[in-house]
Structure formats: C-alpha cells, structure tokens
Amino acid sequence: MTNISLEPIEIVRGQPYPGAPDNWKRFFTFSTDHKVIGIQYIVTSFIFFLVGGLFAMIMRGELITPEADLVDRTVYNALFTMHGSVMLFFWTFPVLVGLGNYLVPLMIGARDMAFPRLNAVSFWMIPIAGILMMSSFLIPGGPSQSGWWAYPPVSLQNPTNNLINGQVLWILSVAISGVSSIMGAVNFVTTIFKMRAPGMTWFRTPAFVWSVLAAQLIQLYGLPSLTGGAIMLLLDLTAGTSFFTPERGGNPIVYQHFFWFYSHPAVYVMVLPVFGIFSEVLPVHARKPLFGYRVIAVSSVIITVISSAVWVHHMFASATPPWMRMFFMVTTMLVAVPSGIKVFGWVATIWGGKMRFTTPMLFALGGISNWVFAGITGIFLGSVPIDLHVHNTYFVVGHFHYVLYGAIVMGIYAGIYHWFPKMTGRMYYEGLGKLHFVLTYVGTALIFLPMHPLGLMGMPRRVASYDPEFAFWNVVASIGGFLLGLSTLPFILNMVSAWVRGEKVGNNPWRAYGLEWLTSSPPSVENYEELPLVVSGPYGYGRSEPLVSNVPNPDLTEFSESLTPQEAS
C-alpha cells in the first residue's frame, strides 16, 4: 500500500482544497484523501438519514390514529424494517466512520490513513449497498418485512418464491456494508496503532481517538459473527439448507445468538465515538481540561471488553436458561460502570468552567442528558423481571431511540458543528444552529418520551394498528416525529449556506487545544507541512505547557482576553 494521493504532492502541498470553488468536483471522485472521504461519508449517510427519517414519518403518520388506514400492513412492516436497517447500516455507522476518517489522522498527527485506497473502496461500498437495499422496493413482493434483525423463521418466508426477494437483497446489502466496515476497522486500528505522530504516546492521544479505536475493535471481533449468521440465513433462504428452519430440525435461536453477539456491541460501535465527541467538545467550550482524561480513555476499552459478553439480554424471552439470564443480567449492569465514569468525568469537566453555549456545546449537553436517561431505562431493561414484563413493547423502542437519537444523533450534530469550521474554514450560523438544537431536543422528548408509558401500558412494537386506549401518547409522539423531520431543515440550510458564504474564521476559531487545530482550515492535502512533535497530553486548558515542540502551538490566550462576560454566560 502506498501513501500517495492522486496528485503530485509537491504541487498541492500547503494549498487548501475544498474551499476553492473549482474543487468541489473532488467529492465526486475516487479520492484517497481521508478528508475528502470523510466528507463523502458524512454527506452520503446524511442523505440516507433523510430517507430513513421519511420512513419514520410515514410510520408516525400511520400511528396517529389507532386504525391501520394510511398504509397497508405489509407496507408498514417493510417501512419499519427499512427504517431500522437504513438508520443503522447507512446512517449511524457510516457517519461516525466519516467523522473518524476526517478527524483521526488530524488528531494523531498523520498525513493520511494507513491504507488510503482501501479507505476509498470502503466508502464507495456504502452508496452501492444502500441503493441495493432501496432497490428492494421495486421488486415483486417488496422489501424484507422481518425487521432489522431478520429473525428466522419469519425472515425465511418467501411468498413470491423468487430467488431475488427483499430478504435476499437485505442480506446482500448488509454483507456489503459489513465488508466495508471490516476494511474500515482494519484501517482505523492500523492507523491508530502505527501512525501516531512522534511523541504521541497512548496517554497523549485524544479521547476521541481512544473511543474510535475501542469502537473499531468491536467491529473486528463482532461483525464476523453476524457475517457467519447471515451466510447461514442466506443458504437457508436460497440453497435449501435447514440451519434455522425449525420444521426441518434447525434451531432459530442460534441465529439470535449470532445476530446479537454482533448487534448488541454494535450499539457501542455507535455510541463510543459519540462519547469521544462529548469528550472533545466539552473541554473546548468549557475552557477546562477533560476531567479524568486517562480514566475516560481507558473506560472506552473496558466497554469494548465487557460488551462482548452482554448480548443475551436481548434474548431473555427466547427460552434462555435461568443461569444464563442471571449471568448476562450482571454483565449488562457492569457496562453501566464505565459509562457512568464517563458521565461523571463530563460533569466534572464543565463544573466551574467558563461555559460558552455554542451550538455544539448545546448539542453535547443535550446528548449527555439524554444518554443519562437512556442509560437508566437501559438498567431497567437489563434486569430480567422488568425486561420480561416490557419485552417487545414500546418501552424498548423508547429506550433505544433515546440512545440512538437522543444521545448518538445529537452527539453527531455536536461533532459536525464543532468541526465545521475546520472542515470548511467558515463558521456556521449560530442562530440557525440554536433553532436546530431546540427543535431537535423538544422533538426528541415529544416522540420518544411517550413511548415509555406506552410500553408500560403494554402497547406492542411493530404494529400498524392498536387499541384506542393508547391513542393519546401516540398522537403526542407523532407530533414529535414531525417536529424532528422539520428540525433537519434549518440544519441543511445552515450547512449549505455557511459552506458557500459563511464567515471565514481562520484555523482555530474555538481557541481549541489539539493537533487538528494546528492545520489550516480546511487542511491541506498532506495535513501538516511538518509533522508535529508532541510533547504533552491533550486538553491543556489553563496550563502553560506546550503541546508540540517543532511548530507553533495552538493559540489559547486571545480567546480569554476577548471573552466578555456576556459571551461567557
């Protein structure tokens, strides 16, 4: 593998690229530059986010009345299957890979990822797989209707008897995105292990990089299990084997193990980088070092380890023997310890800090508050008696949407706003950003909070019609859902207009401390003119020690002088 981009290095080094008006075409090429690939990932996955959100709003439209009147039941099944699959495989995973792709080489002082061409191949698989999955709307029988987890024997039903059916396309599409994830994970792990700048020891590596590493390690050990299960499911579906076909001696529970062995840790693949974003955003906007940096960094790896042994908590109601329930209940509770350490560290970071309530800070704080709530309902669900009571109800749906939307999507927004000036050299519009935050936060609470009482009342998930006693909370949730749909509009407007004509703000508008802020905005193709020699750890706010020894250090002083009390409030 070579480390050479398509252009001769001598010519383009030191020149900013995406801001130049004639250079937007780069984003439509097979570029090997990690920054171009990062933005390609983010924009592509955001388009899939809008598609998945559209599915969700059709579902909320259906659920606004107790009767099944807006869409057909089979269409509803297809919608929730596609909503879950698109949101996970084509929004949350790739957008975080995109942020990691953009930021990790900058944060560790490398010129690119370890394998740039592999990186580009990983990216281009995502639109291909996504379009393949969407294409299942056009074939006879429509998309898969078995939910994003594709449990057999439901997923083995093939009413059309065609070889190419929705379920087969679903498996192929997930397989392609899986190959992309594995290649990405190999790339990230190698980059983080081997390409850190001279002087950057493990405990000088930013918490975001730690969390990306922890997340990608999960991909490496977990994803092969899902691949194995998916291969067997595909063979059952097409080649006439009977691995998961109960009427022919197969055992569908084994598929559940294969599936959840990956798909529970997959939650941490998504949430760990978001923890990293929180850990980066809070110190910058509270002007204080990250509290307990080492513990926060190591707790990411601890989550990686523990999350490999919690998956059966999804299967408490799958005829799981009591000893197994007990074991996995305890391990599930254990994950709360490293997660709680992180929350404690974040609270202590902002405690007594000079807070700036910028849009990324608001999203980070909102995300953390939602994470605490989601973590508490997670403890509920991790304990066997409550889980058996609310299993397969809206309580579960409310819980994981608080994780995925409340914490993860808000964390992603925080990251995008925070590094937007780095990626474009321009500042987003603060007013639109705050409007976006308010709509998102209120919308999240309106749609996902009512799902908890609904679940406790006993409303099952994945139904197009329901008993009229559940109507009130469903109307509230639907209003929240439409509000969330609305909330993306100011975001899109903000990003597009700020990228085109936002105020140019220089290399380090936040007066932030970190290697990525040493580069120009946007960074040149080779990132650094000279590779930095790192001499101290990250988050040196309020300390006088230098970060690097061979190039100018990030400028923190100007900010504190220009900061007026009004701005600080």
Added chain:
Amino acid sequence: MTVERAISQDTEATVRQHQEHDEAGNSKFGFIVFLLSESVIFLSFFVGYTIFKTTTADWYPEGVTGLETKEPLINTIVLISSSFVIYVAERYLHDKKLWGFRIFLLATMAMGGYFLFGQTVEWSGLPFKFQDGLFGGMFYLLTGFHGLHVLTGILLQGLMLGRSLIPNNYDNGYFGVEATSLFWHFVDVIWIVLYTLIYVWQ
C-alpha cells in the same frame, strides 16, 4: 534559519523516512488484524457446529453413521506439511535465491491443489447432501468455506510466483509474499481445528 528550525526540519526528515520505511510494517500489521477478524467467522461456525451437534436429536441423516477418516488424514498431513514448504520458500526469498523460492512456492501450490483434489473426491463419494439436515449443512458449509480459503491461498501464491518473474520485484521488500505465507499458515491452523471438530469428534 534558526538552529531550532534546522533541528526540527531534521527531525521531520527522520520522521518521514521512518513512516515511508514502515509502510510494509503497517500493511503487515493490518493484514494480521484482518486475519484475526476473519478467524472469528470460522469461530462462529465452529461454535454453531458444536451447539447443533450437542443439541440435535437426529444429528446424522438417515443411513449415515459417521465419516471416513483415513483419506482426510492424508489430506491433512499434506496441507500441514505445505506450511513448512512455504516457510522454506520464504527463507529462499529472504536470501535472494529466486529459483529456490519459485520451486518451493510451486511445491506449496501443488500440495494445496492436492488437498483440494482430495476434498473433491471425498465430497463426490459422500452419501449425504448439503440439504440433508444440520449435519449435512454444517459439514459442507465448514469444509466448503475452508476450501474457498485454500483456493484463495493458491491463487495468491500463483500471483506471487508470477510477480517473481518481474525483474527486481522483490528487491525492496516482499510484503505480498509474507502476507500470502501468513494466510497459508492461517488456513492450516483453521483446518486443524476443523479436522478435530468434524472428523475426530464423531
């Protein structure tokens, strides 16, 4: 130019040299990470096999009592020995003796080819099909998936053999050969576990 700047530029040059030099190291590290991940697919199949075997009432399809172990054992010995042969080939390449490298690599390919041939003969003589219950499914899935890896290994070896004919191709390092060799050892280790699981534990 200040002294400090001169020093830092010097360091910069060292850093760049170090990074360029270490690209093969990166590739090797990445390849090992990939193999570790790949081994988990096999691990999940092995776990699946074990669960199915220990929990299924009618494990063997009707008329099947077990597997013939003699010919697969010969196959196994040939495959395991080829790991040593490819190691010798790598040593020859290390000593810049290209002909020794080519001969021993060709021998490895022949041994891998013999293994696949033996596998095909065994498959064609078996009284059960892929669709015959959990045992039939798992047997063909495991041996077939492993066979695909053997085939990939042989193709990689052919590629490396072809590249040895390009003049001076391996003068500045031979990561491709190292990776091929690592992959081959990996395929062998997987086979040992697979043989124990399917043929020994009946």
